Amino acid sequence: MEVKLWNDKREREMYENFAELYAIIKATEKLEKAYIRDIIPSSEYETECQKLIAHFKTLASTLKDIVPSIERFADTYKMDCPAAINRLVTSGVPATVEPGCCSCLSNYLGCHCGRVHPLLSDLSASLNKLSILPPDFEGKTKMKEWISRLSKMGAADELTEQQARQLHFDLESSYNSFMAALPSAGT
Template structure:
């Protein structure tokens, strides 16, 4: 009986070729990119990856009440701005392709971050928090003791934001990068006045999502613009009804 071999036998003998040798220095750092442009692109894609993962964890923490509303809002807004800035670059955009493609390429399961990026705003901005509502109510109560119109300055700012947005539509400003910031101002100023879900408030949110999904220079059609003007004007009337 042959003695047991310390290794698995091979069917064929192998004779190393002394002419073969490593083509790289094993002590030398391997460069993943050759040019500055390639390095910048890889860094941008890595940042996008980090932002997406961070957003998903942030949403989880907020749902568990593990982070204060103010901190959540600040971090979320910063992440979304960075994401939009990075993906707006033409070179990065071509490599990134799209959120779904990027997630598939890197095997990312981030449903909460996906929804937040789709909406384009923190959940605290879309829905006024109870603490915000209590703050507004307290402020309004104090103002009632001093003047006939409660929260006069906040109401004036919200009214002006509504009018500014509607005027922009009537002037023919139809691009996403023209309308989205103005409509964001509307929902933010409204939230400072009331946390009540007034009639057609949801229309503001829905149009924010629609605009957010458009490319920066993409424009609404004439039919969309008329529908948007009608919806926001209706929301404005609903907002005013909460003040009476």
């Protein structure tokens, strides 16, 4: 006697998606453990992790109505994968990228001080190191413009009130774009 696992094409696709989600979570858990144990080089880890995160995001958005909670999915199927859940759901970026994100955040927050040029240079360098940002990312462009502008000024020169307001606006806008570009938790 033949036993059917699904009743129609739609149900079959749902179970195939569940299997794919399960596989991505398990693979991410193994990858995280390999990275922690220094079994895999950082560059290889980052490449593979970014692929898994991208696949996960696509699949999670496809399944959002059927699987509203990845944590609940993992519990239902008895998956003991805390590192994968952290990487895929909470963090959303490879472990090798997290320090870069923190560096960018601290540089954004520190740019409101008097030492503007060196801080903008640090911010620009931090943004350029992040592979999750496109080359034409607004923050990179704005920081290059401001660094160029400030390079033409003397060390003792001060920004006018209008320039300071524009810099503040550009930093705020760039910061908001940066935060929006970061992978969001739960997707």
